[in-house]
Every structure is written in structure tokens, then in C-alpha cells.
Amino acid sequence: MNDVIKNINNRVSLRRYKDKEISKEHLDIIIDSAIKAPTAGNMMMYSILKITDEKLKETLSETCDNQPFIKNAKVILIFLADMQKWYDYFKVCNVENIKSPGMNDFMLGVNDALIACQNAVIAAESLGIGSCYIGDIMENYEKHKALLNLPDYTFPAAMITLGYYPENIKRVYRDRFDKEYVVFDNGYKRLDEDELKNMFKRKEENMPKTNTHDANNFGELMYIRKTSADFSIEMDRSIKEGIKHFTK
Numbered sequence: 001m002n003d004v005i006k007n008i009n010n011r012v013s014l015r016r017y018k019d020k021e022i023s024k025e026h027l028d029i030i031i032d033s034a035i036k037a038p039t040a041g042n043m044m045m046y047s048i049l050k051i052t053d054e055k056l057k058e059t060l061s062e063t064c065d066n067q068p069f070i071k072n073a074k075v076i077l078i079f080l081a082d083m084q085k086w087y088d089y090f091k092v093c094n095v096e097n098i099k100s101p102g103m104n105d106f107m108l109g110v111n112d113a114l115i116a117c118q119n120a121v122i123a124a125e126s127l128g129i130g131s132c133y134i135g136d137i138m139e140n141y142e143k144h145k146a147l148l149n150l151p152d153y154t155f156p157a158a159m160i161t162l163g164y165y166p167e168n169i170k171r172v173y174r175d176r177f178d179k180e181y182v183v184f185d186n187g188y189k190r191l192d193e194d195e196l197k198n199m200f201k202r203k204e205e206n207m208p209k210t211n212t213h214d215a216n217n218f219g220e221l222m223y224i225r226k227t228s229a230d231f232s233i234e235m236d237r238s239i240k241e242g243i244k245h246f247t248k
């Protein structure tokens, strides 16, 4: 196994960090690695917000579904899908009748942002710096817009916390679905009932014994969580609000 593959396999989401600032050299390497990621048409329709301000980290801890570990990260990176810079540049170039960015721009910007973000995650891992994605940055669109000074043609696609791995951390490797249920040869294969039961077998066996939702099985539990959790409902609302600017 070469070092890149080792890094990919060793990585876990890290939610506890060593009490040591991330060196400028390391942070520069992480950011430069993100910037080296491929982007659609090399347009780089994304921006990176580097968050080090303690107050801001604390606020994000609260607005991102009250996850206290977020504020303990040494650095937080937010990857925005960003068509604002191009839109403004088109204006600078006196382009006539500029249309507002569309859903194509939104999706490509999100793709660019996510791909760059994962480069940052892998680069960080190679330097002994752990990370954790925070999907909840897609919630509270209006609050985050005001907090981070986001213009209309941007959307926070991804956020990661960063910090060195503490000594003696026990890495917990989360189970993945077997490859046969994830990779399909030459076209999609709809899974039948037996295949679905096999796919979810390990998840069902490891289902928490005490579940607060009175669910009868794993599928029911996950469905209730996905559809009725406050954060889930808020994320759906928030993304629809953010997308509005791209659907005019």
C-alpha cells in the first residue's frame, strides 16, 4: 500500500483535537492542496473561508446543530459554491444583459467545492491533522449568510473542522456497505428484497437496542430520523432558500 492509499484508509472523522495550533506551513499545504483540485472548466467556482476567530467558531458550534466539539477545532474551513466572483467579473467586463447564475452553476460550484474540500481532508490527514465534515453548515441559510457575509450567488456546500490527532487516540473505523451494493457494472442495478436485506444485515444487527422512536426495525428508525429530525427539516428548508437565487 502506498502512502496515499494508507492515508485514505487510516482517516476517520476526528472530533477531539490536540491542544496545538495548526502551523502556518501545514495550513498552507492544506489550502494549496485544495486549490490543486480539478474544477469544471478550471473556473474554480468556489471560495474557502478560513475560520480561526474563537467567537465565530463558538457561534458555528451552535448554528450547526449545537455540536460543541466544533468550537474546539483549531481551524474550520468552509467551502462555498461561488458564482459571485464570475458574475461580478462579467459586470466588470460590461457584459450586457447578464443572466443570474442557474442550477447548472449551482451544482458545478457545489461539485468544485466538495472536490477541493476532500483534497484538503486527505492533505490534512497526511500531516497528522484530523478533520470532520459538518453537513449542518447547509442549515440556517439566513443566519450563516449574515454571519459570514455571504453574497447571493454563493452557498456553503461543505465545512470541515481541523486539528492535530491527540496522542493515543483510538481510531474507530465505521462500517461500510459491501462493494457489490455500491458499484454496478455498466449501468444501474436495482436491488431486490433479498439483496437489500443482505446489504443492511450488519446495520440491522448493530441497531441500537434502546431507540427513542419506538421503531420496529432499522429501516423504520432511519426513516423516522431522516424525516422528522429538526436538523433534517431545517436543512431541507435552508437549502431551498439558498437555491432560490440560482433559480430566477
Ligand SMILES: Cc1cc2nc3c(=O)[nH]c(=O)nc-3n(C[C@H](O)[C@H](O)[C@H](O)COP(=O)(O)O)c2cc1C
Pocket: 011, 012, 013, 014, 015, 067, 132, 133, 134, 135, 136, 172, 173, 174
Ligand atoms: C456531508 C457530511 C456531513 C457530515 N456531518 C457531520 C456532522 O454534522 N457532525 C459529525 O459529527 N459528523 C459529520 N459527518 C461525519 C460522518 O458522520 C462520518 O463521515 C461517517 O460516520 C463515517 O465515519 P468516518 O468518517 O469516521 O469514516 C459528516 C460527513 C459528511 C461526509
